[in-house]
Amino acid sequence: MFPTEKIQSSSMETILFYCAVLGILLFIGVVLRVKVKFFKKFFISASLIAGTLGLLLGQYGLGVLPAEMTESWGALPGALITVVFAPMLMGVSIPNPKKMGRLIVPHLLFGYMGECIQIALPFIITGLVLIPVWNVNEMFGSIVEIGWSGGHGTAGGMVDVYNRLDWSDGGPLGLTSATVGLLVGIIVGMVIINYGVRKGYTSVIKNVQELNVNQSEDILPRAKQPSGSAVTMNKDVVESLAFHGSLISIAILIGWVLQKLLGGLVPGLPLFPMAMVGGLVVQLVISKTKFAEAIDTGCLHRIQGLALEFLIMAAIASIKIPVVIEYAFPLSILMVVMTLVMVWYFFWAGPRLFGKDWFEHAIVNYGSLTGVTAVALMLLRTVDPEMKTEAGTGYALRAPFISPIIGGGLLTSILPVMAHNYGSLNVGVVFLILLFVLYILARRLGFWTRTT
Known part of the structure; x- marks a missing residue:
């Protein structure tokens, strides 16, 4: 047991100690990610491990870590997500959609229509089935888009x-x-790829024997280590990292002001998207x-x-396991239905939007x-190892208009x-209508083609 009882829970020393334990866990996660083939094969990140x-070591597992520690960790994501979002629009150059329209627009349409499905269907199912049967919260349907498209980072921040x-x-x-979505992306994605190769849908890989998930080196040799960042300020003035940290701080402060100003109009408005707007102002x-x-x-x-x-x-580390068990049935319904729907959407919209x-x-x-993104690129490299198609370029160019x-x-x-x-049903219907509008727009603009 860790000697936390000797440390005042409100002190900075406690916070430092708890973060140090997280750091130790991260190092162990890195070692396991490098050494265990299973984690590498399925692209499980060190932070997830x-x-x-x-x-497993916390109060719902072996009980080695005290509840006070894991509960304190649970307060970190709400603050850290703001740091992640604040600089998102800083130093970004938006590509000209007119010049790259024929490549970007199908990716945007596929992305936005897929998002509408992930929002509309879970909310409608929640309103029509899950609330009457299991009395779940009106917000239950939001966990799909937040967890799947948003990933663990967004889910943690929410x-x-x-x-x-x-x-x-x-x-x-x-x-x-988010964890289920990761598995659906990797495992079901590989099933789709194997099926697509056998049916002749792929352009580069022509038989399943050619399939080879490109596993890059975990520890890069010094000769292959790219520069992660540049020193843009004279160190006599300020450390460059600290300068960029100050910009993020300004963005967060602007976001905080915007949150207070708009809080009356949008009750419950979170800070982190407003910090992103603050970053744009900066x-x-x-x-x-x-x-x-x-x-x-x-x-x-x-x-x-x-x-x-x-x-x-x-x-x-701070997930409340009893909550997950309590919602096992309605959660399973959403996960299974959305897995089937996303596979259907892939085969329905893919050939019609991209040709x-x-x-x-x-x-x-x-x-x-x-x-x-790592899963997306892994699947692409599996079917297009040398990036002979324009799929990677289109996916990269769409990012500023999606993220x-x-x-x-x-x-x-x-x-x-x-x-x-x-209410969940009303939100679901609105996004269902939006999905229909995007579909009509795709047809009117000539980006939706018939397939034989």
Whole structure:
């Protein structure tokens, strides 16, 4: 047992101690990720391993870690998600959609229509079936899009949002949904690929013997280690990392002001999407000054990455297992139904939106809709190892038009608020209508083609 009783729970020393334990778990997670083939094969990240280890050692497992520690970890994701989102629009150059329209638009349509399905159907099922039968919360349907497209980072960050909306069960369920989504992305994605190769849908890989998941080196040799960030400020002035941290701090402060101003109009509005807007304000202002040259997106990504790794660990390690067990039946219904629907959507929308090389374009988006970017790229590299198609380029170019809004963006963050204020069925119907509008738009613009 850790000697936490000798440390005052309110002291900074306690916080430092708890974070140190998280750091130890992360190191163990890294070692397991490198050494255990299973984790590497299924692209299980070190932070997910570390969080699961913390859960097993916590109050719902072996009881080695005290409840006070794991409960304190549960408060971290709500703060760390703000650090992840604040710099999202800093130093970003938006590609010209007119020049790349024929490549970007099908990816955008596939992504937005898929998101509408992930929002509309779970909310409608919740309103028509799960609430009458199991009396679940109106926000129950939000855990699919938050967990699947948003991933563990977004699900962990939404824990605080659910708590403030008086549904503390939402956090553990969202994280469970994210775990299921990751498995659906990897396992079902590989089943789809094997089926697609056998049916001749793929453009590059022509038989199953050619399938080979490209496993890159875990520990990069020094000769292959890329530069993670640039030093943009003279160290006599300030450490470059600290300078970028100050920009994130300004963005968070602006977001806090916006949250207070809009809180009356949108009750329960979370801080982290407003911090992202604050980051955009910082970008617009600083781009007019000489300090624009001092912004390095690589440095911002390092800060985001650090916050995200600890966010995922803390969120997983603090999952309340009894809550997941309590909701086992309604949760299983949503997970099974959405798995079947996402497979159907892949084969329905893929060939109609993308045409040439449709399988490669659709599989990378399927991976993003069910798991995380790493899963999306893993599936793409499996069917297009040398990136001979334009699927990877289209997927990358769509990111600035997708990430800030859905799949963990602004719209994702307010889904629980919308369900809380207007009811799950109403929210589901609105997004079903939006799905239909996007479908009509795709046909009118000539991006939806018939297949034989």
